[in-house]
Amino acid sequence: DTGVSQDPRHKITKRGQNVTFRCDPISEHNRLYWYRQTLGQGPEFLTYFQNEAQLEKSRLLSDRFSAERPKGSFSTLEIQRTEQGDSAMYLCASSSLPGQGYTGELFFGEGSRLTVL
């Protein structure tokens, strides 16, 4: 396992279309996070999972956004009826649970860049 992978790396879509991003975390990591980063800003927290349970969602996450992690492994982030303001880099990260050697460090994927025309 070489790290966190995200797919697709780039997505261009027209306003009003639905898009879905996939994240495959490091296999032994229980926690999975989604962040969104827009130009000139730092990553903003969207949501996180511990195994298959979605434990926290940001108020930034409108009802057009939904995230799942059905088997506690990979996760998907779907955006329905995309708007131009959804254009951003969507980052996925994973981490282990507290225990021996735990630092809280997040391991990030390379991101999925969304452009909504």
Add this chain to the structure above:
Amino acid sequence: ILNVEQSPQSLHVQEGDSTNFTCSFPSSNFYALHWYRWETAKSPEALFVMTLNGDEKKKGRISATLNTKEGYSYLYIKGSQPEDSATYLCAFRNNAGNMLTFGGGTRLMVKP
């Protein structure tokens, strides 16, 4: 809403210069302060995770300090090299949750 600020927003230095950036964060309910380096077209990578007031960490030419009582951390790069060009992000975690709140980043460009 947690406020994490980084300064400067961007920095241009010559190869060989030493430089430093600032991250300020809430001084209450502190749990951890992270520094990440994010190179273009790559994934952000952790440099340091700091948890104790007065902590100083070092990795090669890069070091960081932490003051949790006043809510700031400094990142230092000694003898900057072109390969240090990246965006440096700090992220704060409080003791009420498991997610990180990121600052806006400092974009460093090192000219050869």
